[in-house]
Each structure stands twice: as structure tokens, then as C-alpha cells.
Amino acid sequence: MALHLYGIVDAETSLPDDLVGRADAPVRTVADEGLAVLVSDVDEDRRVGRSDLLAHAHVLERLAETSTVLPIRFGMLMPDEDTVRVELLGPQGEHSAALLRAFAGHVQLTVTTRYDEDEALREVLRRDPELREAGAASDLAARMRVGEAVAAGLEELRVDDADRVLQRLAPHARAVAFNEVRDAYTVSSVALLVDRDLRSALDVAVADLRDELGPRIQVRYVGPQPPYAFLDSVETEASAWA
8 A cells, every 4th residue: 555645734624524535435634844735545446536636636625715825736646655755745845835835715616618619619700701702613723712811810819719718707816727728619727816705706707707708709707726826836935926
């Protein structure tokens, strides 16, 4: 058996009694010098599946509902509690404590917006009616030019809609980070660092955004989460974000 590591919290953090991790093993803490690592026992030879990834995320998100937690990348195993104290909490303790202070009272919420493909294409054609007529061309070169024009129109639409999403949500966040957009029909994926006590204002803004965007854009709202997107940008000594 080994210990699977989930994240780092203040040593005074209380865990839910029913908190379980990989393979439904109870999650506990290994504490030292005011910090604690969330761990559970795991068979080192256990085959890793999707359920393990989901369990790791669930532990972190469950803690993020009420406490500040620094996530540890999935897959970190250590043989015993002494190794956790010596190899993790010892050398990284000061930095981890500074991060916990910097993120105290804040959570990450992620808003991903994605087009309904048919609705998006209809909007592109509405903006440029000439494309609708050109789309009937039989010439291969002409059809290719139309395809390129539609792609350009879709990108222009995406930029406009991404700006609109940001304008509606950014005022409710302490900091904003952008996740990579990997396909033409994803408008944006925005991570927002929000004061936990003020989250309700963002909830309202997201609901209003759904109503405003209508059927053309689907809105996925996830959180609370640990501050995944902000760990590399925080200035720990000043407790401020770049």
C-alpha cells in the first residue's frame, strides 16, 4: 500500500466525515508545522481508471466548498506518512503556507461557453448574407473560398462573444485566467478567482448570461474548485495576483 496525495490545507481544516477518495478509501490528513496533506491509502498496483481521476477531483472540490486547498497533481504517491512530512511538507512548507495565505477565502469557478453548431453557422450567414448565396457554387475553388470565409466569420463571431462573456463575468472576480480553446465551436473557457462569500453575485451573472446568450451558446458553470489556474501567477509575499 501507498499514500495517494490530493492537496495541501491548513492543519486546522476539518474534513467531512464521509470524505472518500480513490477506491472509496477514507481521506485523512498528514500534518506538520501548521500544514496538512490530504491522503488516502491506495494499492500501488491498482490500475488507474477514470473513476480514480474523478475521485481525486471530487476530494479537492469538496474541500474547496468551505476551505482553501492547494491541489496536488494526480498520481503523486508516497510510501508512508514520514515521507510526506520529510519530502513534501518540509522543503515546500514555507511556499505552501504563503500560497494558502494568498488564496485564503477564495475559490476558482470556471465558465465554459460553446456554440450550438447550427445556430452559430446561422448567425455567421445572417451577418454576411452573401455567403449564403455563394454557398450554392458548384466550382470546387469557389466552395473552398466560401469555406474559408465561413471559418473566418466564425472566428470573428467567437472573438465578439468571448469579449461579451468576459465583460459580464470579470467584474465579479479578483482575477481571471483563460484556459486553452481547442476547437472552433468553443467560445471561451474562463477561470475566475472569486471571494467565496461573494460567489452568489457570480451565480446571478452566469444565470443572466445564459438568458442573454440564448440557444446559440451553451454555458457550463463548474465550481467551486481549488485555484488551479492561478497557482503560477500569484505573488505570495504581496498576496496579490499579476
